[in-house]
Structures are given as C-alpha cells and as structure tokens.
Amino acid sequence: MTAPGLGLGLDIGGTNFRIATFAADGLVPLHVHKEEVGEARDPASIVERIAAAAERLVGGTDDVTMGVGIAAMLRDRQGTVARSPHLRWRDVAFGRQLAARLGTRYSIGVYNDVNAIVWGETVAGAARGCRDVLGVYVGTGIGGGVVADGQLVEGASNCAGEIGHTKVRWDDDAAPCACGQRGCIEAYLGGSYVAKRIAAELAAGAKSSAVGIAGSIDEVMASHVDQAAAEGDEWALELWSELAPLLGVVLANAAAVLNPERLVLGGGMLSRTPLLYDLVVTALTVAAPVAIMETLDVVPAELGDEAGLVGAAALARDGVSLVKEL
The missing domain is CATH 3.30.420.40 (ATPase, nucleotide binding domain)
Structure with missing residues (x-):
C-alpha cells in the first residue's frame, strides 16, 4: 500500500x-x-x-x-x-x-x-513486539481486545473482545447489566457499578475510613476505597476481596482459551486502584492453568489516552x- x-x-x-x-x-x-x-x-x-x-x-x-x-x-x-x-x-x-x-x-x-x-498498545506501547496479546480495560465499563499471531481479531460480526459481557453469575439474583442481560463481569466491576455499590453500602450504614479519606460520604470513590483497603479497613478489604476474584477468574478463563504472551491491563478504574489491581492479578495467577502463566506477562497499559x-x-x-x- x-x-x-x-x-x-x-x-x-x-x-x-x-x-x-x-x-x-x-x-x-x-x-x-x-x-x-x-x-x-x-x-x-x-x-x-x-x-x-x-x-x-x-x-x-x-x-x-x-x-x-x-x-x-x-x-x-x-x-x-x-x-x-x-x-x-x-x-x-x-x-x-x-x-x-x-x-x-x-x-x-x-x-x-x-x-x-x-x-495502539501492541504497535507502540506495553505490548510492543508481541504477536499474541489480550488487553482488558476497566473503566466506566469493561472492554477487551485480542491480537492473535500479529493480527487484530475482530470476529465474524466485529464483536470479538467483549470480555465485559462474559458471565460470572447466571441466576435470578445476578446483577443486571446495561447490555440488557444479567451477571456480566461489567455489572460487578465496571466503574459505574462499583461506584453505585460503594454509595449504597455506605448509605446503608457501612463504616469505613474511606469516608475520612474522601472528606465526606458523598465524595467516596473507588480510589478512596482502595487506599482504605491498603491501610487495613475491614469493609474496604471485604469488598475488594469479593470483587477481585471475579475479574481474576474471567481473565484466567480468557488466558486459557487464547494463550497470550502479554496481558495488558488498563482503564481509569484499575489505574486508580493499585491494591485492587494487585488482587486481580493474584486471583488470575491462582486460577489460570500453570502452563499458561509460565509464558504470560501481565503488565499495565502505557499509552494512556x-x-x-x-x-x-x-x-x-x-x-x-x-x-x-x-
């Protein structure tokens, strides 16, 4: 060309x-x-x-x-x-x-x-030089992208990579998702859903040092919860310990299917919650097949916006x- x-x-x-x-x-x-x-x-x-x-x-x-x-x-x-x-x-x-x-x-x-x-991360960022890449971004929602043998995988109907809509629950109590279904990982760990859950639990009486870190109950964001959890706050640790394995298992399942050499994790939510990031990677490491993890390098995104x-x-x-x- x-x-x-x-x-x-x-x-x-x-x-x-x-x-x-x-x-x-x-x-x-x-x-x-x-x-x-x-x-x-x-x-x-x-x-x-x-x-x-x-x-x-x-x-x-x-x-x-x-x-x-x-x-x-x-x-x-x-x-x-x-x-x-x-x-x-x-x-x-x-x-x-x-x-x-x-x-x-x-x-x-x-x-x-x-x-x-x-x-972008594959050609100029955190996955430069890699031919098999999985990228997962946790922001307001959760999205993903797949590169296999050096080619972007778009899928039969151009919908490949929609990892945010893989299911972690499938029952009457599964959380509703904006996609119209229930039980998607996005409905549990997407930034907008996490924010709603934090607000609801604090309003219902949960006690956390995240309120003091943020300045008021109405100002508490995921980053404040992450800091509180890192400092040993019981409620914050319990919340992160519930949510992190859900994403870790989703990533482990994707890695087992795709066998990427590089997993790039990014998005506004994960970039502002370093403890949550570490807990997700720990859960991934435990849940993924050993042979997959031996060749998988998990890295944060580099290029930002x-x-x-x-x-x-x-x-x-x-x-x-x-x-x-x-």
Whole structure:
C-alpha cells in the first residue's frame, strides 16, 4: 500500500471526541484536537462535527487515512453501530455516513474503541513486539481486545473482545447489566457499578475510613476505597476481596482459551486502584492453568489516552477493515 499523505486517529467517547494527526508512517500524534460531544448526539450532527474538525486539520492534503475508535458494539466492517449507550445510537450506518460526507480522498476505518486501544498498545506501547496479546480495560465499563499471531481479531460480526459481557453469575439474583442481560463481569466491576455499590453500602450504614479519606460520604470513590483497603479497613478489604476474584477468574478463563504472551491491563478504574489491581492479578495467577502463566506477562497499559488514537490511525493506515463504497 502506498503511504498516505497524512493519518488521522479519532476516539469517540461518551463525553468527548478527540482527533489526532499523524505523519504518514508515524505513531506519535502531531496535534490533538478535543471537544465535548455535547447534547446534540444524533448521527448527522456528530458526523458533521467530526468532518469539520478533520477538514480543518488536514487542509488540502490529497490522501488521508482516518481510523475511528468508537465506544460501541459494531455490526460489520462498514462501521455500522449496532448499539452505543453513550451516544444513544442503535443501528446507525455511521461509517458510510462519515465516508459519504468526507469524500474519496479519505480512506476510513471504524473500530471498537477498546480494539483500537489494544492495537495502539501492541504497535507502540506495553505490548510492543508481541504477536499474541489480550488487553482488558476497566473503566466506566469493561472492554477487551485480542491480537492473535500479529493480527487484530475482530470476529465474524466485529464483536470479538467483549470480555465485559462474559458471565460470572447466571441466576435470578445476578446483577443486571446495561447490555440488557444479567451477571456480566461489567455489572460487578465496571466503574459505574462499583461506584453505585460503594454509595449504597455506605448509605446503608457501612463504616469505613474511606469516608475520612474522601472528606465526606458523598465524595467516596473507588480510589478512596482502595487506599482504605491498603491501610487495613475491614469493609474496604471485604469488598475488594469479593470483587477481585471475579475479574481474576474471567481473565484466567480468557488466558486459557487464547494463550497470550502479554496481558495488558488498563482503564481509569484499575489505574486508580493499585491494591485492587494487585488482587486481580493474584486471583488470575491462582486460577489460570500453570502452563499458561509460565509464558504470560501481565503488565499495565502505557499509552494512556493516546492509545486509541494511535491504534485507530495505525489500523486504518494498514488498510484493516476500511469502509467500502457501495
């Protein structure tokens, strides 16, 4: 493939979207533009704002590749969004709409945001040089991405890597998940669910030094609970000791199936809770087959907010799942 004149990487979240420029063969953002998604979240409005930002950044460049990572479950390799709770989209032909708006000088690929993040870590971050990678990110929700034999695994319907919706319970008391099912690991350890549980238990009378660390009961976050647990707080330790093995077993099961050489753990929730991170890794080590753990290196993510921009841009530049004109 002939190197393009310029690369763009785009990350669309529930609060902001960011777009970065890259040199034709580069993996370091040259310039990053950020703006709030805002209340006008209909597809036409989002497409227009993205297109306008892209056109300002690329100017008169004739040949542009654009990779878009979006917080959504995708239906196909044409960038059709099956469901995006953050954007309130369902069955939106986003990739084709964006391609139609920007025109033929843009080669566009649309990817699940965590897949883009994991690819970014694979080509330029914590999994550089690895060919078999599992990345799991625990933030507001839980997402994952898989690289096998040096290739991003997207799956038959572009939904590979949805580790947050693997089940840890399947009974009438299983916690409900935003996906519409019950018992998903995300419904137990996703950041928004953990925050709700912390608030509910403290409001119900649980006593914890996390309140003093935070300043008030209404300010307690997972990071305060983690600090309290590290200092020996009984309630905080009990909560973490319940939740960490759930994710540890999910990771162990995934490792047993995929046999990755590198497991990258990231996301806002885990990055702010070092004790929880360690407890999860301990549970993984106990639960995974010994032969799997002998060759598995568990590491924290390196690239932070830039990972999705780097990964999306690199995937599009390499011609992975580009939106085709039909």
